[in-house]
Amino acid sequence: MSETGSNxxxxxxxxxxxxxxxxxxxxxxxxxxxxSPLIDxxxxxxxxxHVRVSREDDAVAIAGGAALMGKRSxxxxxxxxxxxxxxxxxxxxxxxxxxxxxVAAARGGAxxxxxxxxxxxxxxxxxxxxxxxxxxxxxxxxDDWLFERGSEQAWxxxxxxxxxxxRGALLGAAA
Amino acid sequence: MKRAELAAAIxxxxxxxxxxxxxxxxxxxxxxxxxxxxxxxxxxxxxxxPGLALGAALARPDLRFLLLEGDGDLVMNLGVLLAxxxxxxxxxxxxxxxxxxxxxxxxxxxxxAGRADLGAxxxxxxxxxxxxxxxxxxxxxxxxxxxxxLAAPVAPALLxxxxxAEASPYGGPGELSGVEARVRFQxxxxxxxxxxxxxx
Numbered sequence: 001m002s003e004t005g006s007n008x009x010x011x012x013x014x015x016x017x018x019x020x021x022x023x024x025x026x027x028x029x030x031x032x033x034x035x036s037p038l039i040d041x042x043x044x045x046x047x048x049x050h051v052r053v054s055r056e057d058d059a060v061a062i063a064g065g066a067a068l069m070g071k072r073s074x075x076x077x078x079x080x081x082x083x084x085x086x087x088x089x090x091x092x093x094x095x096x097x098x099x100x101x102x103v104a105a106a107r108g109g110a111x112x113x114x115x116x117x118x119x120x121x122x123x124x125x126x127x128x129x130x131x132x133x134x135x136x137x138x139x140x141x142x143d144d145w146l147f148e149r150g151s152e153q154a155w156x157x158x159x160x161x162x163x164x165x166x167r168g169a170l171l172g173a174a175a
Numbered sequence: 176m177k178r179a180e181l182a183a184a185i186x187x188x189x190x191x192x193x194x195x196x197x198x199x200x201x202x203x204x205x206x207x208x209x210x211x212x213x214x215x216x217x218x219x220x221x222x223x224x225p226g227l228a229l230g231a232a233l234a235r236p237d238l239r240f241l242l243l244e245g246d247g248d249l250v251m252n253l254g255v256l257l258a259x260x261x262x263x264x265x266x267x268x269x270x271x272x273x274x275x276x277x278x279x280x281x282x283x284x285x286x287x288a289g290r291a292d293l294g295a296x297x298x299x300x301x302x303x304x305x306x307x308x309x310x311x312x313x314x315x316x317x318x319x320x321x322x323x324x325l326a327a328p329v330a331p332a333l334l335x336x337x338x339x340a341e342a343s344p345y346g347g348p349g350e351l352s353g354v355e356a357r358v359r360f361q362x363x364x365x366x367x368x369x370x371x372x373x374x375x
Contacts, residue, residue: 026233028258049233051262053226054254061223062258065195065230068215068357073230087220095218095353158354 007172008037011141015103015170016041016048018147019074024048024101026066028059029076034105034170039076056081060088060160063100072101072151079104079124082162086131089160093132099154099161103147106137106164128162138165141172176312178204178272178338181321184314185243185270186210188321192241192268193364195231197224197248199279200343201272205243213364218353222252225269229259232267239266241325246273246293250285253296259331260301268324269333278343294335304332310339 015038019027027042028051029035043050053059056077063073075081082089082104092098107114108121128135134153136146146163154161182204194214196202202216215231217224228242249271259267275288285291294307304327308320317336324334351359 026230028230051229051233051258053258055252057220057223058226058252058255058258061226061255062230062233064223065227065232066234067230068227068361069231069234070361071234073234088223091218091220091223091353096357097354098357 008170009041011170011172012037012041014141014144015147016045018144019101019103019151020045020047022101022148022151023072024074024151025071026051026063026073027076028053028062028073030054030056030059030078030081032078032105032107034107034165034167035076035078035103038103038170042076055084057085057088060085060092060100060102064088064092064096064098067098067100072099072155074101074103074151076103077105079106079108079120079164082124082128083120086127089128089133090131093159097158099151099158101150101154102160102162104162104164105170106166109166111167125164133160133162135162135164138163138169140166140168143169176308176310176317176336176338178341179208180314180317181270181272181336181338182208182243184317184321185241186212188318188325189241192239192325193231193235194241194243195224195228196243197221197245199245199247200341201243201245201248203343203346204272213360213367215360216356218356221248222255224248225252225255225259228267228269229255229262229264232264233262236266240268242267242269244269244271245278246271246275247277247280247285249293250291253300256297256300256302263331265330267331268327269331270321270324271333271335273335273337274340276340278340279345282340294333297333297335302331302333303329305335306333307335308337310337
């Protein structure tokens with residue numbers, strides 16, 4: 001079973017369209033296999049400035065800098081990135097009130113077959129909520145509207161919003 | 176070289192730049208001795224200022240950005256040098272206030288202080304233009320170094336300026352919250368841009 005088959009490419013195209021429709025002009029990313037098609041799609045998108053980082057808190061800071069200048073942005077990362085970046089996320093939520101969208105691969109759920117991912121599924125949504133962020137579960141194409149509206153909600157709330165995305169939401173149905 | 180001298184030299188050379196500072200003594204030096212540039216005074220969390228400056232620069236490629244960065248803030252997150260080099264932000268320049276210690280926190284030395292070469296780290300991370308101003312640099316050398324940074328033919332560009340260790344106690348809680356400082360910067364930037372448009 002490929003993580004990056006045609007289903008994944010189609011999902012990536014649809015998600016990227018929604019992100020653009022939500023006003024996203026900048027994306028900062030750190031890879032996860034579930035996010036690979038979307039990162040490739042965004043990197044090739046002439047309407048979205050893509051930035052590669054080596055830590056997720058850098059991605060959040062970069063997205064916050066774009067927000068400071070009035071631009072909407074998205075962070076693409078694994079949910080472990082939410083854990084690593086909690087300090088800057090809490091600061092942007094409570095201290096600076098800088099809006100951004102996080103599209104996170106929600107590793108560690110019941111669909112995930114790797115023991116080392118489990119802890120992320122157990123704690124990341126709770127940590128994000130404790131940091132003051134709105135958290136939405138994205139489980140499939142029926143939730144695609146959130147990729148567009150998430151940016152708007154972040155802007156209205158003046159704080160980051162997290163979309164915890166299942167494997168199916170990011171890669172489509174397994175081939 | 177005193178922090179105040181460095182801030183004053185930057186103010187004289189960079190009136191047309193948007194300034195972003197890290198928290199601590201670099202930001203306070205700019206607040207006390209810098210120019211009227213639109214300035215976002217960074218705050219906690221430490222280590223976030225370079226990423227924030229990169230995001231701002233990428234969002235507004237029509238503006239010139241100068242990050243005034245404390246060495247303590249930078250070493251908390253050296254990996255960001257890779258992201259900035261990779262993004263190739265041509266409108267971002269950085270001055271590192273380098274005294275080798277956490278001034279505000281009590282003067283404790285940075286890890287590997289006196290041995291690590293921050294300029295070499297940046298070069299190794301892929302920055303195309305890096306220079307270092309030694310602590311004993313004359314006023315003329317300081318001014319020339321800052322002007323060379325701003326005129327660097329490639330960017331991102333970084334100037335490591337070795338400054339003296341000077342007391343930099345906490346200045347109290349400050350008058351503004353983080354969000355108030357953010358809103359003030361955005362208003363300051365709008366007014367600055369409006370005046371520039373009117374002028375020209």
